[in-house]
Amino acid sequence: MSDSNGKYTTIHYQQYLELDKILKAQNLRSLQLDEEAHEEMLFIIVHQVYELWFKQIIHELESVIEFFEDKEIIESSLGVAISRLNRVETILKLMVEQIGVMETMTPLDFLDFRNYLFPASGFQSFQFRAVECLLGLPNEQRLTYHGHKYSSVFPEEQQKALDKIYEKGTLLDIVNAWLERTPFLKLDGFDFLEMYRKALDKMLENENKAILASEYLTEKEKEMRLKMVGSSDTYFQSILDRDKHDELVKEGKKRLSYEATIAALFINLYRDEPILHLPFRFMTALIDIDNQMTTWRYRHAQMVLRMIGNKIGTGGSSGHEYLASTAMKHQIYTDFHNISTLLIPRSELPALPKNIKEQLSFHFTAE
């Protein structure tokens, strides 16, 4: 088709997907340098598929970050933002499954062409690093690899591109700022923090009572458990103490600001209020992505262990141990995970004052 503005040209599947490029980009090193190693095709294609998914994930994350730039528009875009984050999670799940495809290659198969890859390595994937940066993995939190900065393997231009992501604001930064803007924490004589503090005290008191009254526990066990509730108490105090919080932020042990943390807690506790439901889902989507990312890291570490044992990787990494520890330590949204430790049961949750409740509601069904 074609009309005045050129909109209606036609296109064929083959051209549209540029299959000439895509399907001719598998050049086996083994074939070039020696004899074809059957499994090298799989190795190449698996990595190319990963890179395609990385591109898609970057496309989604950038679009979500963009939504937050225009502070006016974010509410009406929250639904779309959640859908896109859910899509990222779905893709990550598929990427976790895909490790099973790679695992159909045995270590012996890999040895047939492993030497030819030197020194190519997954550490050289620019897009993977971009995904980490966009999500907000802090540079200081990164485990180093043979003492080099993670980005040192990239050309200068790409290093700058990665730095720019941090400058512009990662998803975590932007979510933090958005949470800080929550308007409901102190309104019309309603003080969320004070209310929460009281409910908390009551809950811990009840837990203590329960332990003391238990017929099942020995005295020693009771003692141990009471100590635990005590340390729970200490923990709770830290969240109510702005100075302590700020200190932890400085030490890199927390990422969300004090205000953002309180807002996140408020949303979690009252997420059944219609207006808080999408914000709650948004935070859940971030946790889900974080979980899938670390699961992928974990499964990837397993796969590397299986494939090369403790030998060095082609890129010179110390392999399995390094990767396995990133699974544990490169979690990004830990502060959101830890909100759970601050929750109190609905039954102990004070009802919101009527005027606040009305501000948080809307009605789909008119009467």
Add this chain to the structure above:
Amino acid sequence: MSDSNGKYTTIHYQQYLELDKILKAQNLRSLQLDEEAHEEMLFIIVHQVYELWFKQIIHELESVIEFFEDKEIIESSLGVAISRLNRVETILKLMVEQIGVMETMTPLDFLDFRNYLFPASGFQSFQFRAVECLLGLPNEQRLTYHGHKYSSVFPEEQQKALDKIYEKGTLLDIVNAWLERTPFLKLDGFDFLEMYRKALDKMLENENKAILASEYLTEKEKEMRLKMVGSSDTYFQSILDRDKHDELVKEGKKRLSYEATIAALFINLYRDEPILHLPFRFMTALIDIDNQMTTWRYRHAQMVLRMIGNKIGTGGSSGHEYLASTAMKHQIYTDFHNISTLLIPRSELPALPKNIKEQLSFHFTAE
């Protein structure tokens, strides 16, 4: 623990889960009647797990239906209702995967104890039928099995229980009623249907133009395609024609009422409006459940084919063919699936009048 109101008694994992009952309920017929067939344990456990999931699904579906009974309360419960339907979908996905566990049993393994099961059969699962009923599978749509009513294998009491689900109102009934209550279709001089009709005409006109202008298609192909757009047009007319719609309902070809269909269309088209976002997700959750149910039916049919080929099942069913056709014909939310055929591109979608738009919005971020 124990206090005045008895709340704080203690409990052990083993008792809490009633493992004495659960783990002693695997009595192999092969062992009782002859020699243990190793795979009978798997057969029993797989089915028991399915029944446990059915119980959970029923628990969720009933709770969602209950939400809708109180018309006042539904908006604030919509988020929770969606979460529970999403949970049902997650369980159904697991149930689909579980077929892979059953498939680790080979046909020859099954033969080792198949004779002892006679005439037990999956057709005798009361809970599975209850799930079908709660979702809204209409009795008339059911394929019969050797000419008997599906519920004839159950004792009278259970037959009554199934009938009662229909009397009380299935999820589909209740969703239909809820959609009919949508307050936004005709408000303050805004007439959704009229607006939609105009946009539709423009869109079809554009499609016709595109076909005629194509350099790629032969004259014959153009003709064919124009005819298709024509029949598309005819199809669109049917939705705008209340009488035609009601006729299709009478013939059992549609399930949603005319009003409910228009409301569903409206929500789909304007789901980016904050207040319509949860209703949109709710409908999507129903489609997702429907898809997982039919996927399960399909995979189950595959498994039966693999296990017993075309031989009769232990319950006397004609097996694979019957099951495979239920996958295609026991879809329940077909009307929601078909909403897609009524959509028009966002670019051709008229903007909502300002007063309507404000009614559909709420603001999380205060200024």
Add this chain to the structure above:
Amino acid sequence: MSDSNGKYTTIHYQQYLELDKILKAQNLRSLQLDEEAHEEMLFIIVHQVYELWFKQIIHELESVIEFFEDKEIIESSLGVAISRLNRVETILKLMVEQIGVMETMTPLDFLDFRNYLFPASGFQSFQFRAVECLLGLPNEQRLTYHGHKYSSVFPEEQQKALDKIYEKGTLLDIVNAWLERTPFLKLDGFDFLEMYRKALDKMLENENKAILASEYLTEKEKEMRLKMVGSSDTYFQSILDRDKHDELVKEGKKRLSYEATIAALFINLYRDEPILHLPFRFMTALIDIDNQMTTWRYRHAQMVLRMIGNKIGTGGSSGHEYLASTAMKHQIYTDFHNISTLLIPRSELPALPKNIKEQLSFHFTAE
């Protein structure tokens, strides 16, 4: 690295994977012709990933077919062949999961760029057709699409390439020939077919007795069931009747030859014998692939229904119905699935004569 024979050149991840090609092959039509439709990126990448997996599947299937060309070498390659088929299954499973990624795009999102794709269509995927041909989907069994031959959308060269697959021999052809070569069916006074026939008669007799003796069934039900066993009997006769079998082959209702079918049955019944274990796993792998292919077809049909309802696809297909019926009718290894109907319980399976049993064994543990 580099040595005399050029083996040790170095390579970088980026070049090795040709990411310049791969990551620059996403040219959004919406962006070219109008305004970027956010979801078009997903649409392109999902399809490109599919094409990459198709390439991998073709790579594996061709290599397996090649193994069978050298009749001498096949035994020692059977293990490798099974691994590669299992890999194909794993990839297909991932491809089924991947439909969930596509489904994160809603019908309304799709409408934002659907018009620009005209007349590109998945029907134009050459590699998908190549996979079908390599597996052995017979041309006569194919459902036609608007009356055209499936390959008519391809340039002549590609049509020839598809024809050539059939000429050279599909996986099914080659498996059939391999089964016909099974050396164990009639050896040293051992006649498998005769032995099987006797065991069968005994088994059916027992089933009849069981039905007659049942206290649970009504007379009418017994009658019905006896009739079923009768038709089971008739069915069994057909496999023992070479002429009937050949007739069904001629009518396209069976694909395996008489000899191959008997061999497949033998392997299934005595697959616990060490030498028959890998052949059994090989056949199982083919069934698994067949199942995943049809599951993919089914899920794909579901996705199309969800995305465009009953409207015509961009390639002019009648959409959902066509695709859903290929799920049911484009099954290829139906004859293997149906072997289940011919099995008899191990308890009724005659022990192999000692001399045969020794020929089928080998010992890993020396004494």
Add this chain to the structure above:
Amino acid sequence: MSDSNGKYTTIHYQQYLELDKILKAQNLRSLQLDEEAHEEMLFIIVHQVYELWFKQIIHELESVIEFFEDKEIIESSLGVAISRLNRVETILKLMVEQIGVMETMTPLDFLDFRNYLFPASGFQSFQFRAVECLLGLPNEQRLTYHGHKYSSVFPEEQQKALDKIYEKGTLLDIVNAWLERTPFLKLDGFDFLEMYRKALDKMLENENKAILASEYLTEKEKEMRLKMVGSSDTYFQSILDRDKHDELVKEGKKRLSYEATIAALFINLYRDEPILHLPFRFMTALIDIDNQMTTWRYRHAQMVLRMIGNKIGTGGSSGHEYLASTAMKHQIYTDFHNISTLLIPRSELPALPKNIKEQLSFHFTAE
């Protein structure tokens, strides 16, 4: 049905599965003690399903261990043993997926009934411990939990049952013994270890040459890499040194004996030989199970983090950290994973002498 030996009694689905027990074993504590917490049903059912799967896994593992008891019979049972281990893997995969079902419960939902569970805890699952023991998790390797022995939460009788598993021989013990019996390592003038040693030296020499000749690496990088090859060399020496090996076994750093390790290496290197193919698959199945177990542990730890953050679990565990570290440290078949580090490329693998090769072959296709 019923005949003289009672074989043909009939049975109904409901009775066969003992659904009266199974479906009445969900007694919500919240309902008993206070008000029904909707999500407690999910919590109970998810755990009951896990226990059912544990029972199935135990059923399979015990049967495999039994195969190995009769040393004569194991070869002909190897195929069946592999199938059963593959089934265990499939079930474990499902169990990993099932965590996603639990995650549909939010932390706030859990708080609604968490207090009533005290002090029930997953640590009290006897069957889970039995699975760990059967697989061969050594008691010394277990991380302790609040300083108590893992089994101290069980009644004495169950503690004894767990001890007995170790006494009788775990799967790992039995596999070790089986590998030690491998008859092929030193036969007819063929000395596997000597042959392997030579091939190894040649391979490491080549790697060194490749590094030195590289144009890509800086001098410093070359130095680093040469050092790595050196430590690789040192590593290889350890496997060839029986004394060093035995020392590592004593320190609990290795589990397989020297002989078993060499046998496992031999099978891995020559697994394309028909007779070694099933033994290779058997070892692969063990690695797969190990991977799924640790993946489940990892995902379980993630779920606990999400659900209760760093708060203590109801059983008094320190929660997430403890569980996450078991994922890393409770791997059982590490020695098999590490075989990969000992492999050498097929191209450098010496061909087996003709007489050995013949002993390893069998022919399915007669000439």
